[in-house]
Amino acid sequence: MKAAITLESVTIRTELRPGDIGYVIYMHGDIYSKEYGYSLGFESYVAESFVEFYKQYDANLDRVWVCEHNEKIIGFLLLMHRGKAAQLRYFIMEKPYRGIGLGKKLMNLYMNELNSLGYESSYLLTVDELPAAASLYKRHGFRLTEEKPFSDFGKPLMEQKYELMLR
Incomplete structure (x- = not known):
């Protein structure tokens, strides 16, 4: 019998390792294709924006949370600096790990870092067919x-921008 997945069985690391970026890009392409019917254009968008992140990465301003279970990446979230604002990006989780409190934990980690780094605001871009994430x-x-369409x-789809003002 397979053991139930619990929040306690998931580890979260805060540094990128070789292979992480490629794997997270793959996760986006695979999950969004299967669950929402997205085209290769989505995976390409994620890949291009990851290159942008990597080229401007600053350990003093940016943060990553890599969620692993049994040494496999199962979730990811990134805080990317954009001047006085931070952008929430690449929030993704494999289906079996949804509903155990991992999303809430990642959002709390994000919010804590957002505040401790002194950002004035944060924003994210998403689409209208992800109501659980929007909630x-x-x-x-x-x-x-x-x-906007x-x-x-x-x-x-309808692209949506969500913003949070902190100061």
Whole structure:
């Protein structure tokens, strides 16, 4: 019998290792294709934006949370500096790990770092067909500030921007 997955069985590390970026890009392509029917354009978008992150990475301003279970990456979240704002990016989790409190834990870690690093605000870009994620962002004070039609991921969507003002 397979043991139940618990929050305590997941480890979270805060440094990137070789292979992490490629694997997280793969996770996005695989999960969003299977669960939402996104095209290769989505995976390409994630890959391009990861290159941007890596090229401007600053250990004093940026943070990563790599979630692992049995030595396999099962979730990820990143805080990326954007001047006085921080961007929440690449929040993803394998399906079996949803609903155990890991998303809430990652958001709490994000919020703690956001405050300790002194950012004035934070924002994220998402799409309208992810209501569970939007609910989590709203519970942490993010507000929907922009919405526009978007079709780069192989189907019509509404791109949404959520913002949080801290100071």
